[in-house]
Each structure stands twice: as structure tokens, then as C-alpha cells.
Amino acid sequence: MIILSVETSCDETSVAITKDGQDVLSNVVLSQMNTHALYGGVVPEIASREHVKGIHQVFKKAMEEADVTAKDIDLVAVTQGPGLIGSLLVGINAAKAFAFAHQKPIIGVHHIVGHIYANQIEKPMQFPLLALVISGGHTELILMKGHYDFVRLGKTEDDAIGEAYDKIARVLEIGYPGGPKVDAIAQKGQPVYKMPDVSVKDLNFSYSGLKSHIINLHHHHHQKNEPVNKEDLAASFQQAAFKQIFEKTQIAIEKYHPKQLVIAGGVASNSYIRKHIHTLKDSIDVVIPAFEYCTDNAAMIGIAAYYQWQKNPHSFSMNFNGEARHSIEFNI
Ligand code: KG4
Numbered sequence: 001m002i003i004l005s006v007e008t009s010c011d012e013t014s015v016a017i018t019k020d021g022q023d024v025l026s027n028v029v030l031s032q033m034n035t036h037a038l039y040g041g042v043v044p045e046i047a048s049r050e051h052v053k054g055i056h057q058v059f060k061k062a063m064e065e066a067d068v069t070a071k072d073i074d075l076v077a078v079t080q081g082p083g084l085i086g087s088l089l090v091g092i093n094a095a096k097a098f099a100f101a102h103q104k105p106i107i108g109v110h111h112i113v114g115h116i117y118a119n120q121i122e123k124p125m126q127f128p129l130l131a132l133v134i135s136g137g138h139t140e141l142i143l144m145k146g147h148y149d150f151v152r153l154g155k156t157e158d159d160a161i162g163e164a165y166d167k168i169a170r171v172l173e174i175g176y177p178g179g180p181k182v183d184a185i186a187q188k189g190q191p192v193y194k195m196p197d198v199s200v201k202d203l204n205f206s207y208s209g210l211k212s213h214i215i216n217l218h219h220h221h222h223q224k225n226e227p228v229n230k231e232d233l234a235a236s237f238q239q240a241a242f243k244q245i246f247e248k249t250q251i252a253i254e255k256y257h258p259k260q261l262v263i264a265g266g267v268a269s270n271s272y273i274r275k276h277i278h279t280l281k282d283s284i285d286v287v288i289p290a291f292e293y294c295t296d297n298a299a300m301i302g303i304a305a306y307y308q309w310q311k312n313p314h315s316f317s318m319n320f321n322g323e324a325r326h327s328i329e330f331n332i
């Protein structure tokens, strides 16, 4: 089955062509990073306009690179949310227009489900599977007993880990995008600053305390005219941010005995987690997507769409009045 997929939930305009549940024939990503860098963060109105400008050429390039024409496409898939509404609408309408013009079926895919399925590009999923979702908007542990079967075990009680990274980069004035910048300077520092011990119940997470602590610490140093060592502060934050992640993931592994642990979302590109995740006690199979599939991309949406379609081809279709219909409660 050849799938054309579209992802425009935030600041990347992406179209991919995928085959069945694992093969990526093309994955074109047009990043708006340089445009938003001028403002220190994503400006939703600008993001929507940039998607409008780029979407046509991204469709064309994805089809050329995969060497397919419209008649080869069996299914169209598009990110239906969560995301910036104006950005999502550009992708959804482009996908619907393509599907309508070429009389193809179309389905809407949950963005976070896409991030989880990015791991299927690396390696076939093995169930039960534990997914650690660490992105700009989500920090969650999800248990999957089979394809398209999701149970959320825990989530952040306040901010997402990626959000905390972005905020700290802004406070330290090290530029945008925040996550990779903090990651880069943390590699040159030592975790010498004391961080608060965060403890929230069950398999949940919390990042607002850690975030406020860094802001206050930076502020106090600034008021006293004492320079703060940004590298050391970033390293201290990073270590504390992942301490929770490792602790909760370990508890979930001991409780649910998954065969595989997959890491999903933009923060999966972080060097600290890529280096340390394999030190988890159990001999569990750990999968992390290649860098290009960690941050937003349409290939992950196409791969997820294949399994969504297999599960129930009729109940997920998006009708041409714009309503997304699906019968499975995603719960995430
Ligand atoms: O998955 P994603 O593209 O966005 C959502 O779906 O929410 O992830 C973007 C997030 C941003 O918060 C970004 O700062 C973070 O991922 N990120 C990183 C790194 N690369 C991206 N955070 C820490 N270290 C990185 N290397």
C-alpha cells in the first residue's frame, strides 16, 4: 500500500510517501526555523502563512523523489492534531484537495501516535511495548499491547519537557530552537548546580518546579551581578530533567514488563538520553528513531496511517465536510 502523508502541525511543512508499515520512499521537510528564530519562538500566524507558501512545492518534491504519480497512491493521511490550528488547517486542506481531486481515501492521524510510529521505521514493534513520549507539548508513558492499542500510564502534571528546554534557552539567551541549544552547551558543562528534587505521584512527571528554579537562580545571579555558568546550569538542568524520565520509565518497565521501549518526540534527539537510555537495568530492547524522524516529519504519519487503516479502514476516514471521524479513543 502506497501512502501519501502530510504533516503541518507546527513549523515544519512535510509530505512523505511511504510503503506499507515500514518503508519510507521519500520524506520532504521544509523547516521554518530560520523565520521563527527572528522572534525567538514559533509565531502561529507566520507558521500558517509559511505552510501556505511551501506546501505545493513540498507535495511535488515528495512525489518526484519517490518516483510516484497520483495514480500510484492508495491512501492519503494527514495530521489532524494536536497542533497549531492554523498550521493544521493548511495540511488538512491540501491533503483533502489531493484526495478529492484524485478520488483517494483519506484519514486523519494523531500527531503523537505518529511520533510513536517513527520507531517502526527503525525496527518492527514488539508488544507489549512501552512508549516514552518526550516532545514540545507532551511528556507521557504509553503502553501498547498491539498495533493501535494505547493506554496512557502517566503524563506531565504541568509543563512538557521540551517546553522547559525552550523556556530555559530563552532565559539563558542562547537562541532558538531551545532544545538543541541547551543540549549543545550542556555537553560542555558539569552538573554542579543543585536542582530541586521533583516527586510527583504514580507515573506522572512535572517540569514547572525545575523550570522556575532555573529562572530564579539565573535572576538572583543577575541581580547580584555574578555571572552564571550557562554550560554548568544547562548540564544541571538536563541531568535533573532526565532523572525523572529514567526513574518513571524504570518503574513502568518493572510493572508492565514490556518487550520493547520506544522513545518518541523531538526530545528523543537529545544527546543525553541517547547516551544514557541504554543503561536502564532490564535487558529491554530500546529503540530510538533516527534524528530525521525524531522531530516533526510526514513519514511517521504515513507509517502510523498504515496500521490505523489495517485496524479499521472505515471508521477513521475524514469526510469532505472537514470532520475527522474515528472510533478508537486515542486516550493520549
Ligand atoms: O516533537 P516535536 O517536534 O514537537 C511536538 O510535537 O511537540 O518536538 C519539539 C521539541 C522542542 O521543545 C525542542 O526544543 C525539543 O523538541 N528538542 C530537544 C532537542 N531537539 C529538539 N530538546 C532537547 N534536546 C534536543 N537535542
Ligand code: ZN
Pocket: 111, 115, 135, 136, 265, 266, 295, 296
Ligand atoms: Zn511533534
